[in-house]
Amino acid sequence: MTGRPPTGELIRVRGLVQGVGLRPTVWRIAKACGLTGEVLNDGEGVLIRAWGAAPNLDRFCRELRQQCPPLARIDALERAPLGDPPGGGDFRIVESQAGEVRTGVVADAATCPACRRELFDPTDRRYRYPFINCTHCGPRLSIVERIPYDRSNTSMAPFRMCPECQAEYEDPGDRRFHAQPNACPVCGPRVCLQDPAGGRLEPRLPDAMDAVAAASRLLSEGRILAVKGIGGFHLACDACNAGAVAELRRRKRRFAKPFALMGRDLGVIRRYCRVSEQEAALLAGAAAPIVLLEADGPEVVASDVAPGQTTLGFMLPYSPLHHLLLGDWDLPLVMTSGNLSEEPQCVDNLEAVERLGSLADILLLHDRAIVNRVDDSVARVMDGAPRLLRRARGYAPATILLPQGFAEGPPILALGGELKNTICLVEDGRAVLSQHLGDLEDARTAREYERTIALYRDLFRLEPRVLAVDLHPDYGSTRLGQEWAARDGLHLAAVQHHHAHIAAVLLDNGWSLEGGQVLGIALDGLGYGEDGSIWGGELLRADYRGFERLGWLKPTPMPGGVKAILQPWRNTYAHIRRHLGWEPARARYGQLELFAWLGGQNLGVLDRMMQAGINAPMSSSCGRLFDAVAAALGICCEGISYEGQAAIELEAVTREAWPLPAGYPFAVSEGPGGTKLLDPASMWLALLDDLAAGAALPLVAARFHRGLADAVVELAGQLSSGLGLETVALSGGVFQNRTLFEAVSAGLRQRGLQVLAHRQVPTNDGGLALGQAAAALARQLGDGP
Numbered sequence: 001m002t003g004r005p006p007t008g009e010l011i012r013v014r015g016l017v018q019g020v021g022l023r024p025t026v027w028r029i030a031k032a033c034g035l036t037g038e039v040l041n042d043g044e045g046v047l048i049r050a051w052g053a054a055p056n057l058d059r060f061c062r063e064l065r066q067q068c069p070p071l072a073r074i075d076a077l078e079r080a081p082l083g084d085p086p087g088g089g090d091f092r093i094v095e096s097q098a099g100e101v102r103t104g105v106v107a108d109a110a111t112c113p114a115c116r117r118e119l120f121d122p123t124d125r126r127y128r129y130p131f132i133n134c135t136h137c138g139p140r141l142s143i144v145e146r147i148p149y150d151r152s153n154t155s156m157a158p159f160r161m162c163p164e165c166q167a168e169y170e171d172p173g174d175r176r177f178h179a180q181p182n183a184c185p186v187c188g189p190r191v192c193l194q195d196p197a198g199g200r201l202e203p204r205l206p207d208a209m210d211a212v213a214a215a216s217r218l219l220s221e222g223r224i225l226a227v228k229g230i231g232g233f234h235l236a237c238d239a240c241n242a243g244a245v246a247e248l249r250r251r252k253r254r255f256a257k258p259f260a261l262m263g264r265d266l267g268v269i270r271r272y273c274r275v276s277e278q279e280a281a282l283l284a285g286a287a288a289p290i291v292l293l294e295a296d297g298p299e300v301v302a303s304d305v306a307p308g309q310t311t312l313g314f315m316l317p318y319s320p321l322h323h324l325l326l327g328d329w330d331l332p333l334v335m336t337s338g339n340l341s342e343e344p345q346c347v348d349n350l351e352a353v354e355r356l357g358s359l360a361d362i363l364l365l366h367d368r369a370i371v372n373r374v375d376d377s378v379a380r381v382m383d384g385a386p387r388l389l390r391r392a393r394g395y396a397p398a399t400i401l402l403p404q405g406f407a408e409g410p411p412i413l414a415l416g417g418e419l420k421n422t423i424c425l426v427e428d429g430r431a432v433l434s435q436h437l438g439d440l441e442d443a444r445t446a447r448e449y450e451r452t453i454a455l456y457r458d459l460f461r462l463e464p465r466v467l468a469v470d471l472h473p474d475y476g477s478t479r480l481g482q483e484w485a486a487r488d489g490l491h492l493a494a495v496q497h498h499h500a501h502i503a504a505v506l507l508d509n510g511w512s513l514e515g516g517q518v519l520g521i522a523l524d525g526l527g528y529g530e531d532g533s534i535w536g537g538e539l540l541r542a543d544y545r546g547f548e549r550l551g552w553l554k555p556t557p558m559p560g561g562v563k564a565i566l567q568p569w570r571n572t573y574a575h576i577r578r579h580l581g582w583e584p585a586r587a588r589y590g591q592l593e594l595f596a597w598l599g600g601q602n603l604g605v606l607d608r609m610m611q612a613g614i615n616a617p618m619s620s621s622c623g624r625l626f627d628a629v630a631a632a633l634g635i636c637c638e639g640i641s642y643e644g645q646a647a648i649e650l651e652a653v654t655r656e657a658w659p660l661p662a663g664y665p666f667a668v669s670e671g672p673g674g675t676k677l678l679d680p681a682s683m684w685l686a687l688l689d690d691l692a693a694g695a696a697l698p699l700v701a702a703r704f705h706r707g708l709a710d711a712v713v714e715l716a717g718q719l720s721s722g723l724g725l726e727t728v729a730l731s732g733g734v735f736q737n738r739t740l741f742e743a744v745s746a747g748l749r750q751r752g753l754q755v756l757a758h759r760q761v762p763t764n765d766g767g768l769a770l771g772q773a774a775a776a777l778a779r780q781l782g783d784g785p
């Protein structure tokens with residue numbers, strides 16, 4: 001020692017820093033750096049008071065950033081001099097007092113490498129224990145009932161820790177220090193095998209075979225298992241056993257929507273799919289999402305796994321139970337959500353026996369309750385970056401930092417849309433977007449929706465003063481917001497659907513409140529427009545506060561309303577009738593099978609609807625344009641069995657025609673008040689000419705994608721240069737289409753425009769609530785400078 005008095009510093013750590021093992025990391029590094037002082041959680045994050053030689057304090061801060069625990073995210077490390085003299089000669093973790101800690105709930109995390117090693121180590125006391133976890137991994141959101149995030153407030157409460165687990169829990173030097181779900185075979189949850197009638201199977205198992213090993217063997221015999229996981233149930237079967245996969249489809253009544261797969265390791269996945277470095281990192285991260293991969297490996301799974309697709313959705317095992325179940329499996333397993341088609345995933349044991357008993361041969365259950373349903377997240381690498389298509393397990397409820405300008409303002413709760421619903425809380429410069437909840441049209445989901453609102457308000461202690469909703473008067477979420485606002489005297493902010501999409505993508509990219517206007521391109525299914533018609537192919541001049549509609553797809557009626565969503569051919573007929581005229585088109589292309597088929601439908605009824613404007617709303621939807629083109633090519637002509645199926649299968653077909661050939665032309669015509677309309681008439685003529693000339697479907701599908709992308713880029717280029725806008729923001733469900741998204745992005749960049757697209761939140765309606773909250777907050781914050 002030099003004899004010089006130690007320097008004191010107050011170090012504030014902000015970010016995802018509570019409940020993720022940051023305090024013990026601080027403690028360990030502080031001791032290694034010879035510092036004295038203390039660390040504690042408080043309402044703003046983690047606070048450190050430290051004394052030591054100045055270079056040691058620098059080293060401490062450097063190492064803390066470098067050795068940040070896997071689940072933590074340090075957004076800021078602020079240092080200030082501390083006048084107080086040092087306390088004792090040690091470094092301590094100070095217990096936080098109740099009420100001080102604002103949030104400790106983070107996302108569920110995949111089993112960490114250290115726990116995985118112990119799981120398969122025969123000498124470890126947790127060898128083959130399906131609930132092994134530590135501070136760096138395990139369940140969080142799925143088990144929490146209320147805050148503070150302590151064991152007594154989770155579904156681990158009934159399991160009293162044994163002395164060994166308790167000692168780990170209390171030792172700051174241990175990986176399980178304050179790991180709330182800490183457990184072992186002596187004191188923790190257990191698995192069991194049940195038959196569909198609810199009878200236990202273990203007594204009948206051969207010696208030395210545990211329930212998981214028995215389950216694994218049943219799968220190899222072609223059985224279908226219900227498996228209770230972290231945030232819900234899966235239905236599992238051998239993905240290479242065509243009989244088992246077909247039987248699962250029949251029982252689940254899910255005939256086309258792809259099944260997710262789980263592979264034991266990257267080696268297994270690479271036999272079926274090409275996996276880039278970026279995709280491998282995404283698969284193996286702590287969030288462990290389903291990643292959509294190109295299915296062009298040397299081997300194939302049963303064709304029924306993903307009919308009509310060129311991709312497979314793969315994930316790696318993320319719970320110890322999965323690691324054990326797949327330990328001996330060299331083949332992928334189907335791991336699809338445990339439900340009947342369209343219903344939310346099951347979470348409760350009794351409910352599982354009741355609802356899944358007819359779907360599964362055997363149930364692999366356990367006795368830890370799933371408090372909150374958290375579905376598997378879905379991600380895809382597109383245009384060079386990982387992008388979330390469903391944000392749930394592993395991501396929610398991680399906070400999203402709001403960009404500059406959003407620090408002030410009242411607490412806001414955004415209630416989302418109708419399909420793929422999420423809710424969003426905003427306060428003090430941060431947003432919390434809930435996990436994917438599902439479609440509110442489903443009664444079960446609607447009940448869960450209200451429960452989730454209550455949970456999030458409790459977890460994040462938010463008393464909203466503003467409720468943000470969609471403009472659509474008939475969304476369940478809008479009605480809930482209207483009633484709530486009227487009852488409690490809250491401000492209600494209605495945000496137009498596509499403006500919310502654009503606000504979401506701005507926020508997703510850290511665009512500041514005063515960042516200025518952008519050209520927003522919202523290509524979407526359906527959203528209620530300000531004029532009462534249905535929008536969905538929009539070019540908007542927008543910022544967070546508002547928007548102006550500059551251009552859109554030339555409107556087409558949707559004969560039959562909702563029926564036009566379910567039956568793509570209705571859109572084909574409406575498009576041809578409106579943009580070409582049915583009789584002239586039939587005179588020219590009558591020899592095409594399409595015309596014969598359409599002619600066999602009851603077109604008179606559709607004509608009357610469209611003529612009278614009854615049950616045939618006008619729509620500029622890009623999703624319906626995709627439906628119309630898909631059905632013209634005979635793809636999902638009569639009906640779809642899941643949202644977006646026709647568009648997804650149309651895109652899949654283009655893969656055989658890569659690179660994209662020259663596109664079909666779209667014309668631009670003048671709309672009201674100097675606006676621009678993208679007119680598909682010329683596209684239809686070129687497409688039907690191709691069909692009449694016997695062109696192959698992949699070529700036609702690819703020319704449609706290319707043509708639409710070129711037209712959007714061309715119009716966006718004209719509009720942005722006319723207005724001096726340099727940035728284009730892309731959002732809406734149609735941008736899940738990789739072919740279109742990458743073609744549009746590349747085209748815009750070639751024109752020297754900056755392109756903003758979604759990464760952290762979905763481009764579909766799963767990101768809507770974030771945009772609603774941002775738009776509502778921006779309005780509250782006034783007109784700016």
Ligand SMILES: [Zn+2]
Nearest residue numbers: 112115134137
């Ligand atoms: Zn762990």
Ligand SMILES: [Zn+2]
Nearest residue numbers: 162165184187
């Ligand atoms: Zn124990």
